[in-house]
């Protein structure tokens with residue numbers, strides 16, 4: 442299932458437009474915060490699909506019957522670009538466990554690239570809801586590799602993917618490999634360059650959030 446959060450008019454579309462705007466992008470803190478806000482809204486929307494249970498809460502004046510989240514999800518993100526979006530999810534799922542995956546594009550001289558996973562830190566995944574965040578779903582290669590890795594570590598009960606901008610080709614690639622995932626995206630673009638950048642997209646999310654890197 443693909444949920445495009447821009448289908449409805451909301452503040453989220455404003456934040457996506459600011460993420461794309463090369464003038465606003467000069468403010469790195471605003472860029473990160475806009476990704477974080479999208480993560481927060483996505484967390485709220487995803488929470489409507491999670492299991493809740495009744496709990497009696499002692500207030501200073503009596504007992505209140507409350508609904509509380511039954512199980513904590515695992516929030517997984519792909520370093521480094523995923524961090525602000527992840528932080529937004531963590532602001533709302535504030536008791537969640539976390540997984541960090543370092544997936545990077547190893548570029549070849551001919552312009553092609555492959556996805557390498559290096560650092561991974563992961564909690565128990567068996568029968569848990571996993572929410573993976575990555576700001577840009579471009580080719581989908583790093584997401585698929587990440588999900589395959591996580592599935593080899595345990596058997597999540599559900600996998601949600603949160604992205605700010607998804608590309609049609611990438612969505613198709615992810616769902617060919619992972620048909621049962623739910624994808625939450627800020628918006629969807631149709632074009633992908635030969636170098637794997639989304640058009641119009643926003644540029645390099647990691648560089649815009651954290652500064653340009655030296656190509657390894």
Ligand code: URA
Nearest residue numbers: 577579638639645646
């Ligand atoms: N990663 C980015 O940061 N931007 C893109 O357009 C695609 C992947």
